[in-house]
Amino acid sequence: MSAKKVLLGVTGSIAAYKSCDIINSLRKSGYGVKVMMSPDARHFITPLTLQALSSNEVVTDMFKLPEKWDIYHTSLAGWADLILIAPATADMISKLACGSANCIVSAAVLSSKAKVLIAPAMNNGMYRHKATQENIAKLKKFGYRFVGPVKGHLACGHKGIGHIAGTDDIIKAVKQSLK
Numbered sequence: 001m002s003a004k005k006v007l008l009g010v011t012g013s014i015a016a017y018k019s020c021d022i023i024n025s026l027r028k029s030g031y032g033v034k035v036m037m038s039p040d041a042r043h044f045i046t047p048l049t050l051q052a053l054s055s056n057e058v059v060t061d062m063f064k065l066p067e068k069w070d071i072y073h074t075s076l077a078g079w080a081d082l083i084l085i086a087p088a089t090a091d092m093i094s095k096l097a098c099g100s101a102n103c104i105v106s107a108a109v110l111s112s113k114a115k116v117l118i119a120p121a122m123n124n125g126m127y128r129h130k131a132t133q134e135n136i137a138k139l140k141k142f143g144y145r146f147v148g149p150v151k152g153h154l155a156c157g158h159k160g161i162g163h164i165a166g167t168d169d170i171i172k173a174v175k176q177s178l179k
């Protein structure tokens with residue numbers, strides 16, 4: 001049986017560095033991993049790092065001219081058994097809830113039939129805001145699954161809900177989603 005394929009979407013959160021551990025753990029668990037990043041995620045971690053860890057091209061710009069003709073967002077969408085957005089910003093959650101397709105991450109999710117698992121990471125105020133809570137409720141109705149966030153020390157200095165789930169819990173949720 002061929003390995004299950006996980007398309008990891010990294011977005012512009014301070015927790016983007018955790019995507020390194022997530023990629024390593026996914027690969028150790030036997031998954032094929034490809035990575036896409038929102039343009040703002042590049043402020044937090046470099047595509048080069050994620051490319052080296054995943055051993056695959058990292059797509060950050062769906063308009064980049066490919067060396068061999070390809071439409072990045074649709075080919076990634078078709079490749080994946082599961083799309084994992086980790087970390088997922090409040091902004092990306094809002095884009096997914098309204099069907100936006102203006103960056104590689106949102107366009108791939110919108111055009112894919114793959115399962116979707118979201119690991120939010122944000123300030124506690126952003127997480128608790130009605131807008132975010134309504135967006136999450138809407139995505140759950142689409143059948144998207146969530147792992148975390150959890151309580152902890154947040155980058156803004158606050159303590160509360162909004163910390164990305166631990167890598168082990170994210171990998172468990174991937175396995176559960178792909179059963």
Ligand SMILES: Cc1cc2nc3c(=O)[nH]c(=O)nc-3n(C[C@H](O)[C@H](O)[C@H](O)COP(=O)(O)O)c2cc1C
Binds near residue numbers: 012015089123126
């Ligand atoms: C230092 C810093 C840290 C940030 N951390 C987060 C975060 O953890 N979660 C979040 O939702 N937004 C965070 N933001 C805001 C996002 O980066 C911003 O909304 C961005 O446009 C998200 O883009 P994306 O959703 O396309 O990746 C942070 C911004 C800065 C400047």
